Amino acid sequence: MVNVTADSNKSQEKTINMSPWAIARRKFLRNKLAMISSFFLLTVIIISFLAPFITTADISKVNIMQMTLEPSGDHWLGTDKSGRDVFTRLLYGGRVSLLVGMACTALVVLFGTIVGSIAGFYGGIVDSALMRFTDFVLNFPFLVFVIVLSAIFRGYVDGLTILIVVISLLSWGGVARIVRSKILAEKENEYILASVSIGCKPSKVIIKHLLPNVLSTIIVQSTILFAGLIVAESGLSYLGFGVPQTIPSWGNMLSASQESDVLANKPWIWMPPAIILTITILSINFIGEGLKDAFNPKSNR
Amino acid sequence: MNMTETRETAAQPPETEKEILLDIQNLKTYYPIKGGFLKRTIGNVKAVDDINIQIKKGETMGLVGESGCGKSTTGRTILRLLTPTEGKILFDGKDITKIKGNALRKARQDFQMVFQDPYASLNPTQSVGDIISEPIRNYRRVSKKELKPEILELLGRVGLPAEAYDKYAHEFSGGQRQRIGIARALALKPKLIVADEPVSALDVSVQSQVLNLLKELQDEFDLTYLFIAHDLSVVKHMSDRIGVMYLGNMVEVADNKSLYAEPLHPYTQALISAIPEADPKKRKERIVLQGDVPSPANPPSGCPFHTRCPMAKAECAEIKPALKEVKPGHHVACILY
Numbered sequence: 001m002v003n004v005t006a007d008s009n010k011s012q013e014k015t016i017n018m019s020p021w022a023i024a025r026r027k028f029l030r031n032k033l034a035m036i037s038s039f040f041l042l043t044v045i046i047i048s049f050l051a052p053f054i055t056t057a058d059i060s061k062v063n064i065m066q067m068t069l070e071p072s073g074d075h076w077l078g079t080d081k082s083g084r085d086v087f088t089r090l091l092y093g094g095r096v097s098l099l100v101g102m103a104c105t106a107l108v109v110l111f112g113t114i115v116g117s118i119a120g121f122y123g124g125i126v127d128s129a130l131m132r133f134t135d136f137v138l139n140f141p142f143l144v145f146v147i148v149l150s151a152i153f154r155g156y157v158d159g160l161t162i163l164i165v166v167i168s169l170l171s172w173g174g175v176a177r178i179v180r181s182k183i184l185a186e187k188e189n190e191y192i193l194a195s196v197s198i199g200c201k202p203s204k205v206i207i208k209h210l211l212p213n214v215l216s217t218i219i220v221q222s223t224i225l226f227a228g229l230i231v232a233e234s235g236l237s238y239l240g241f242g243v244p245q246t247i248p249s250w251g252n253m254l255s256a257s258q259e260s261d262v263l264a265n266k267p268w269i270w271m272p273p274a275i276i277l278t279i280t281i282l283s284i285n286f287i288g289e290g291l292k293d294a295f296n297p298k299s300n301r
Numbered sequence: 302m303n304m305t306e307t308r309e310t311a312a313q314p315p316e317t318e319k320e321i322l323l324d325i326q327n328l329k330t331y332y333p334i335k336g337g338f339l340k341r342t343i344g345n346v347k348a349v350d351d352i353n354i355q356i357k358k359g360e361t362m363g364l365v366g367e368s369g370c371g372k373s374t375t376g377r378t379i380l381r382l383l384t385p386t387e388g389k390i391l392f393d394g395k396d397i398t399k400i401k402g403n404a405l406r407k408a409r410q411d412f413q414m415v416f417q418d419p420y421a422s423l424n425p426t427q428s429v430g431d432i433i434s435e436p437i438r439n440y441r442r443v444s445k446k447e448l449k450p451e452i453l454e455l456l457g458r459v460g461l462p463a464e465a466y467d468k469y470a471h472e473f474s475g476g477q478r479q480r481i482g483i484a485r486a487l488a489l490k491p492k493l494i495v496a497d498e499p500v501s502a503l504d505v506s507v508q509s510q511v512l513n514l515l516k517e518l519q520d521e522f523d524l525t526y527l528f529i530a531h532d533l534s535v536v537k538h539m540s541d542r543i544g545v546m547y548l549g550n551m552v553e554v555a556d557n558k559s560l561y562a563e564p565l566h567p568y569t570q571a572l573i574s575a576i577p578e579a580d581p582k583k584r585k586e587r588i589v590l591q592g593d594v595p596s597p598a599n600p601p602s603g604c605p606f607h608t609r610c611p612m613a614k615a616e617c618a619e620i621k622p623a624l625k626e627v628k629p630g631h632h633v634a635c636i637l638y
């Protein structure tokens with residue numbers, strides 16, 4: 001008990017001379033669940049991206065001799081119905097799923113932030129026009145559109161790229177709305193008026209003064225998005241409209257469970273991607289919660 | 302009129318009339334009220350409704366009035382943080398009413414603002430060094446490192462320690478934060494500073510320190526001030542001349558002495574009677590105003606003050622009195638004069 005008080009006293013002292021970012025970072029580092037999740041996520045990311053160095057098995061080659069083998073020394077997680085090594089596919093699949101998730105998150109955040117901050121900063125007609133457009137995009141039937149677009153472009157452009165672009169183009173609306181409302185609130189502060197008064201150009205007011213003060217929201221939002229977009233990729237792939245079947249992804253691997261025989265009797269084929277997907281999504285969400293907490297000046301962890 | 306002439310001719314060493322730095326003519330700033338189905342403009346908040354102000358170089362002009370009478374709007378319009386609906390703003394001979402973009406940005410170097418809220422007026426993600434060097438770096442290509450000596454000097458000048466340079470605003474008290482804001486306004490060595498209630502958010506004990514600092518800086522940096530306050534006693538210590546605003550209108554302008562010795566407008570009289578007076582012999586009867594301030598979205602006809610004026614006559618509801626000089630240097634907008 002004594003120790004705890006001493007520690008919290010020390011932490012009080014330490015906040016002196018620290019930027020709000022440094023304070024948030026320290027709070028985050030002390031959040032155990034968020035730290036464990038970060039560690040897990042980082043491990044998954046590193047192992048997935050190092051897949052070619054970890055396993056040498058061929059991911060795409062169909063091997064009739066080794067179909068649906070149970071886990072063994074040779075095949076740690078067994079093989080699927082085409083005789084491909086599940087562990088290898090899990091690693092490569094993670095690479096694709098995470099890559100799609102990250103690329104989509106990056107594009108969505110970038111586009112949403114640009115639209116939202118311009119709308120919020122300028123207000124008036126610019127705001128109305130941009131927000132009408134945002135509503136329009138938000139009301140698009142997502143699934144139908146993804147299916148139609150990927151059907152149209154399949155064959156012309158690389159399937160993965162289409163998927164990333166299509167998901168991103170349809171998903172930035174939420175971020176734009178949140179960023180806009182944050183900017184609207186933030187720009188009422190006198191320091192924004194001050195920044196205009198000291199001669200900052202509009203672009204500088206947005207980038208240097210407004211965005212850093214809504215960045216915490218954007219970061220928390222992007223973790224939530226990252227999780228959501230990985231799920232979206234998996235869902236689409238499961239339905240057969242996502243990542244092309246030739247490329248392994250967690251969603252594609254899961255789609256094997258559509259066969260009731262696999263679902264009931266061959267759990268090693270679909271359980272690994274299901275488990276890893278679930279834990280990954282959970283840890284991303286814990287990280288998001290941790291960040292939210294760290295950025296909240298009122299929380300005292 | 303007669304007296305002005307005599308003064309001008311009688312002056313033996315011709316008193317060099319100070320140059321006018323800021324000349325505001327018939328300034329109006331309205332905020333549109335949007336409403337209805339298509340968000341059309343359905344009315345206006347007449348926050349500033351036709352005012353004239355002249356401020357000479359080196360002078361401090363005080364601006365007083367109740368909350369909501371349009372003081373901040375006036376200050377912000379003058380600094381072109383808002384665009385006037387009508388009227389003219391001449392700064393140092395140049396018309397800055399309509400300029401925008403880069404021309405406006407350039408012009409801003411000469412006029413700065415000290416804000417009311419010491420908490421909201423500093424960006425929480427910037428260090429003090431960043432906050433104060435930013436204005437300079439907006440106009441000069443110079444690294445933060447090169448600027449550091451200059452910034453440290455400014456910090457010292459406003460009474461902050463050199464260690465403040467690397468700290469963040471949240472580590473300071475209200476008074477210290479206001480000093481940071483003052484240093485930021487000073488960084489560009491402007492000619493005019495609009496101080497919008499710079500001490501009203503501070504503890505009484507710190508108020509006078511900040512006011513004294515502003516006075517010292519005025520001499521040192523050759524500053525002209527437009528000093529806004531809702532409190533006549535604060536303005537009294539700071540200003541050479543004082544303008545009294547009511548509901549977006551300027552109702553009286555006079556030099557400090559004559560305004561307090563001989564307030565002419567019934568509104569000014571009421572304001573002055575409300576100042577607590579320590580000396581019981583000087584104590585006058587307090588004039589308590591009836592009713593509320595009307596809404597600037599729907600101002601009364603005629604004299605804006607007639608709904609509350611203890612001296613109102615029938616014609617006050619019809620004729621809007623213009624601000625006129627009834628004594629040398631003493632202007633008032635009231636039909637009684």
Ligand SMILES: Nc1ncnc2c1ncn2[C@@H]1O[C@H](COP(=O)(O)OP(=O)(O)OP(=O)(O)O)[C@@H](O)[C@H]1O
Pocket residue numbers: 332346347348366367368369370371372373374375531597
């Ligand atoms: N952005 C705005 N939109 C609409 N009306 C506004 C806006 N800003 C101010 N007003 C209105 O304009 C009037 C004048 O406001 P202003 O802030 O200039 O008053 P003030 O004299 O500075 O008051 P205070 O002492 O409270 O600071 C008020 O009635 C206010 O409600």
Ligand code: SF4
Pocket residue numbers: 566567568604605606607608610611612613614617622634635636637
């Ligand atoms: S004009 Fe009439 S209402 Fe207005 S201040 Fe003078 S006496 Fe009062």
Ligand SMILES: [Mg+2]
Pocket residue numbers: 372373374417497498
């Ligand atoms: Mg104000």
